[in-house]
Amino acid sequence: MANHSIQNLSRATKRAILMTVDTLLIPVSLYCAFALRYGTATPWDLIGESSILFVVITLWGGGIIWLLRLHRIKLNAFDTHSMSNIGVAALILAGSAMIVSYLLNLSAPRSVPVLLGLFFCLFAVVVRVGGLGLMRWLAERGGNRKAVAIYGAGAAGIQLAAALRQAAEARPMFFVDDNPNLHGLVVAGLRVYGPDKLDSLIGPRGIEQILLAVPSMTKERRDEVLQTLSGNDVEVRVLPSYVELMSGAGLVESLRTVAPDQLLGRDKVALDTPEIAKTYAGRVVMVTGAGGSIGSELCRQLLDCNPARIILFEQGEFQLYSIDQELQAEAKLTGIPVVARLGSVTNKARVAGVIAEEGVEIILHAAAYKHVPLVEENELEGARNNVLGTKVVAEAAAAAKLERFILVSTDKAVRPTNIMGATKRMAELVVQDTQTRNHDTKFAMVRFGNVLGSSGSVLPLFQKQIARGGPVTVTHKDVTRFFMTIPEAARLVLLAGAYATGSDVFVLDMGEPQKIVDIAERMITLSGRKVKDPVTGVGDIEIKVTGLRPGEKLYEELLIDDDSLLPTPHAKILRAQEAMLSQVEVASMIRELEGSIDKADTDRLRRLIECRVDGYHVQQVEVS
Template sequence: MRRRLRSVALPLHRHSMPQVGIDAALVALAYFLAFRLRFDNGVPDDYADLQAATIAWVVGASVVVFTLFRLYEKWWRYTGHRDYVNIVEAVTVGTLFVPAFVALTQPVIVRSGRGDVALTVPTGVLALFFLLTLTLVGGARFVSRAVYERPPGGFRARSDARRVLIVGAGDGGRLVLREILRNRDLGLDPVGFVDDDPTKHRVRIDGVRVLGRTDELPRILDEAEPDEVTIAIPSAPGTLRARVVSACRTRGIPVRTLPTVFELLQTGGANVVRQARPVEVEDILGREPVRMELDRVGRYLDGEVVMVTGAGGSIGSELCRQISRVAPRKLILLDHAEDNLFRIQRELEDDRHVHPSTLAVVLADCKEGERMREVFAEHRPTVVFHAAAYKHVGLMELNPVEAVRNNAVATRLLARVAGEHEVKRFVLISTDKAVAPATVMGASKALAEYAVEAAQDRWPRTRFAIVRFGNVLGSSGSVVPIFRRQIARGGPVTVTDLRMTRYFMTIPEAVQLVIRSGSLGQGGEIFVLEMGDPVSIRHLAETMIELSGLRPGEDIAIEEVGRRPGEKLHEDLFNPYERTQPTPAEKITRAERDRLDPAVVEAMFDEVGLLVLEGDAAALAAKVSELTGMRASAALADPPDAPGPQAGRAVL
């Protein structure tokens, strides 16, 4: 109850006036009927006088109470179950006003043999007034919503309406159905539900029957003959979406899906039917999603000053979106790409959940030490997510100096500045390509991991952590955008090796797990996100072609062009010398390994830094490959279980 009274201003607007008038009439009617029903033989004169003397006060007080309890903040047709609880509270307070007012004002005095006595409202009248007011006030809202959702005369689809089958009879499915029933202009006619819950089988939901389970979908499609299918399960696993798409594709029926939970959060969940979009490869290949309460797992960021580097990139921008929802004191967006930074700035400023005063937008390059120290001194971040990195393997092979400068040397610099300013937490976004690296890009990220581990020993007051994961669908370094462009041009879709597999995860899930990992570290850990089963790149290409309504190998050719230098057939998430350890968090494990001596890391970066300054690309590529390879060779020669030359250290 106290949460409703925190605002002094009365939440009224011009659209509230008709609602206030109707409620006033209903309260007056309830008060009048309460007296009439209490006295079977007519209301005695004294009580009739009491009723006449108090009815205006009761109506006025009830309207004020209803206003304070915010019953007029929304149209009645949008009344939900929480609003009905609010109505009960408001009517209770309004009813208690009646005896209190009568006791204080004593409007009617009755003469008796014992002297003058102030007349009170009978308990029966109060009980009846409470029940009648609750019924009339709540009932008016219920009727308004019922009429809005299903107009008088029932739902009549337009003659040209498209027949739609809804997969999922849960909250998402019912929401879709209500939107269709409310909005005839959508031109949709719901023909049934499909749901795997056996308790819903053959049940009618708002007049629409559940026709069967998803494994019966081929039969249901043949019998119902829908024009389209809508998957109304925002958290549906990729396997279910793939099963639905497969059954519909053979019959030429288009499939649409509701946005994911993350997308619905970003849009506020309004007008979900119009937000339904075609099924994409991310929906099918994305593994069963991890469901976390972001408010809970990201609570450690509440009130913190959080910096995200690479804020305009695919991972960095999603980090900004999700972090902005856990109430940081300030969110610092840092990027050296002007267009990307401007795009995420405008997106967050337009988000009604984000107050512009909590955003700080910094155009800067992580490779510039003096600039980074200026930024840290000005904004004093307490948590840093370092997502800025070059990702394109082929491009980095052609530009090894920039790859190492940006991915390795800049990470070492940023970790040093964070340690000097006693940042509480520093999280590096790493990659599976840092495992047994075979390319310059992978080796540069492996060096970045070494730098962060060494920083933990040098600045123990900062909790450094590394989060390693594989490919994310739709990121700037992903193969998915390349395949999309090739399909749009009519093919061919080029695959370097038909045997190749990769791990894939959706960007929102990866970022959610990154945020969770940031709360786990005690200092220097490497957290590895469980990526599920690896996906065949050939299967990925075929799936994307089929989702485009084409046939792989016939409409769009798939060509094998040969692997590039250093490109692996299969990626790994752990080095051979790392031990897999569990963590308290679902889908997050820890890679345990002996840390390099910080002095060794410093010597490594001295050599690398000199080659970067000289711009000797060939020598630099050879050196980083040598350095990362030496660690693996040393670790394999001295297994983790065997006592090394230094306890807890690996020496090159």
């Protein structure tokens, strides 16, 4: 109750209290300095001769505390940086006391100001540490916090324990760790036990959740541990990664049931090669669709390639603002300018203007409408953005004689059954055609499978459904997809730029396609829950088959012609030289497309797609 009352105090009230305490510490510290210097607890006569010093330094010190924002230091964020601010304040107080004593010709020894600074620094730190300890003590004895065990007593586990102590939702009870050298020790105030003791501790300690906090653990070992922990009747959650953990923001909220790479069904592909840095170093790179899942990750990875400048091109104001704000801090550290430019890829003048103004040398074209059901119902706008937008950016790149242009495409462009996939195939044809008429710029395309964790992918959808208690919806029990992670997808684009020779299509060897229903079952299991049996009703989360959506395929392909494969310097990256339309056919396709959009004739657009996109068909599949 007491802790709850403290937490409910307004921020202004908390700052006022801390400001008052710090200001009162100044005369207290000065008294202690006199007492220590003269070796007596009652140096009143000596203090009386220097009483003006108490008044001046207390008032002046209050201003120093205000200017250095010591009253704004949060107790639960008290760290070495905060201590250094207190140290600076102590030095200024000591120096000020020396100057005042000299100017006023006071009899106080010159050692008193030095002792004043030392005492103030000590007392200010003790007050904050004591306040933090009091709040933690009160928190441990109040509220309805969930008891949790942390698997992993390393750096990640210690950071997580510290974060949970400040949260109102959970209370860490003990560590579990594989390292026998840690068993029986107390780490960060919590005892460490071996995994064999876990079964006997869960009941008596009231453990409701186990948090796996070993980000460095290999995938095989992590899966083994998760399988073992799932045998206990408690929820198991996984700390995502060191990057999210060390960011220091939202550690408790960042705990999620499953990370994308756990669902791949294969090892992640190592795509770190020297060609990437060599290709983009010192270049001005523009990323269209910079606020999207792929575009934003491209921008993040480009910062490691030491480009001369990164141009963020995006039509969504909020998306552009978000990625710009995220990158600016990192950009300042690396010294790489990041420029945000609002605009649509269908605006020819705007695209050409930004390219010329910023001196762009490489374009990574990730701007597209990609959600299959939405584009199926808004086919004209999908075609305008995906096809005509690509034409505008590709022709602007050619006109400016840029070094490279990379189109981000999709496996849905291969023998498509939906308008989104068909428009992306048409975009590929436009890029191939542009290459035949322009040889100064290297044009290339990259085809992705499903990108786990991107907006609209199964990962965030299934996570929300599991959090609500189900059901988890799957369109068909036999639907399969190729999967890759966002970092893999972005890295593939960057490598395509490095390997591009002209009109080539790059794909990543992603192993065997996986059933979506298997992904759903894996996510449910990794969340510490069980799939509900449709016959007996035993289990927690139901998997519900809803039927294929308009334009959805049972399976996807990456290549139109498997015989067109050519090697690349990377064993897991494949290059294809695929059939293309003639310049006359592409020009005719664009005229017909523009006519369909101008007349708002969706039937005309669909007839054009059937005529020009090889393999396009409407798939009819019954729900089973």
